[in-house]
Amino acid sequence: MDRDRVFSSINSPPYFDGKDYSQWKVMMMAFLQSQEDKLWSIIEKGWIEPTKKETETSNPIPKPRGEWTVAEQSDHKCDTKARYSLFAALSDKERKRITNCPTAKASWELLQTTHEGNKKVKAQKLQSLVLEFEEMTMREDESVDDFHSRLINVTNQCHGLGDPILEHRIVKKFLHALPPSFEAKQIAIEEAQDLDSYSLDELVGNMKTFESKRRKGQKEKSIALSTLKKEEDPSDFNLEEFAVLTKYESETQSDHEEENVALVATTQNESSNESDDDEHSEEVATNKFQQLYKASKIMIGKTEELKDQLASCEKEKTGIAEKLQSCKKKWEFERNALVSQVETLQENLNAQIRLVNSLTSEKISLEKSFRDSQEKFPK
Template structure:
């Protein structure tokens, strides 16, 4: 709502910093002498007779003394007109504009000690604030500008050169080429903050021209690219590759110590059939670290689904299926293949029965072969069907495995990935 230039900004006790700036501007607009009177105060003319102070009769005041009184009167009138009834009660007994201003300032900003504490907190916030990868430059600058304005309202102005340098060192990596160009081509002591802000806003707009053709958002917030990333299953692929690298690193570390364990031979997965002399030889790694025998673990390095508890199988075709080799070089025979069904878990088909296996393993590669999508994040692993529905969820356990606990809401998975 618009406000008349002759009416002071209203103050009801909330957002004092905002009102203080506007009220100072209003008092200055009345006359610069009014604001000087508010800052320095005013005392009625007086004289000292025989050691006693006597107020001078108003009829004897000089022209300058009358003018000073008028500046104070205008200031106190404007302040009284700006206050709500609740705030007016605090200052109704005041006779000078300075008294009114000081009482409001102390009430809503605190004493000098409190103001110094607030300034220290603002200084810490100023140094700590950084632009995040998922926020726009305008959002970051609004936070920084709020700190700068709050410090100014408490009586301490942050130098513009300090703000310029703070902005440049707080930007994320995507701004690095622009920051380098500014630092090399300009004297930062001469750069105006408004010029810098405009330049960075323009640069961000050029970065935000994606395949979607829209402007005004960062790449991380592009809806179209977000859908494409999901369709390409990038997070799942990255996490899968990271797990593979982790397993390979662990195997290489043990390979360097193989001379201390002459009975253990480490070879590539594809060479296991030739070396073992068995019809089939599969691999399982998570079984070495898993601690909970009642939990199913999602294993990116496990060849096929495996279970060592025969009682969990609802159907089982017993056969001699070869051997399973574990990460420590040990092995166990495959005695059959069937279907496992437990309360609160999906129906799991094509599960190998491995004698002596202490953990229940779900193969990531077998899940992907059945046209499901697997996504890993820091503390969770999620399996999606072709329509994007959640089929299975695993949580990261204390032993750094992804374990699936029973949940009655899971969608059952039949053979070939069909939903039941």
């Protein structure tokens, strides 16, 4: 059963079930370093079983535990604690990988090779992540928090593979990846701030504030437009409200700015003519208002239709881009897996070749010894 104990206790190692290895690796290193000074160093250098020589010319043999020095006992205890910490942090599936590893260093390296690959695979993964970082953009319908999370996820993986991306590069990437609706804020920050020293947290905070104000403004405009769209009794239609709403609409719909201004001007002219010319009846004025109101409704309907078409196209474009990105990641993953398999097979083949050469050499040596024995036997 999955467990999430990352923040449950400082004495509990972060849980790992095979997902997001780069993040777990950083957290596990911090955990080991927080326990004892030697826990992480014993993983880095590795523990070696103490040995001794019975004579100066004899080969080393394992030293009995009763003869271990205090330092040797301490190193062994640290290695055992480090191994146990790894066992406690892993899921059943991941724990089985390191069951037969004799030391904490061997366990750590096996997990690292399994989830990061060898140097060549790591280099390929890093190249793919850097490319993904460079191509990242924020969608119009995406929040600042969501984009920030995606960006940090990629940079954390780069850091886990040993190639961290500097903060000023992340800040500049964040600004350049913003959608057109953030252009004014982007320009203001670039002119006012030194991007080489500007922190990512401060940038994200400013962007979230701007996003909040922008959404509030969009909501107010939406309420104004929805009020204009309501079916109203023409006899109750208020001239001043119509003029204000039409003017407000012109601010939100740049493609129809001239038409809206014309409508407002026409309405104002009709109003002034009514006040100056007593011969115009109220019925004629009402008819004029009705015509203007219907024309505005038609214009709004066309605008909304174009908005829907644009949104549909944007959605389709986003879907295609996401599908393409997913396929690229899938292909890259399969390619890396095949490369890793080929390298493993090559290593196994080389090991077999070395074994054959060793056996051949041993065979030649035995044959020579046998011939020598045959020559000595008659004598």
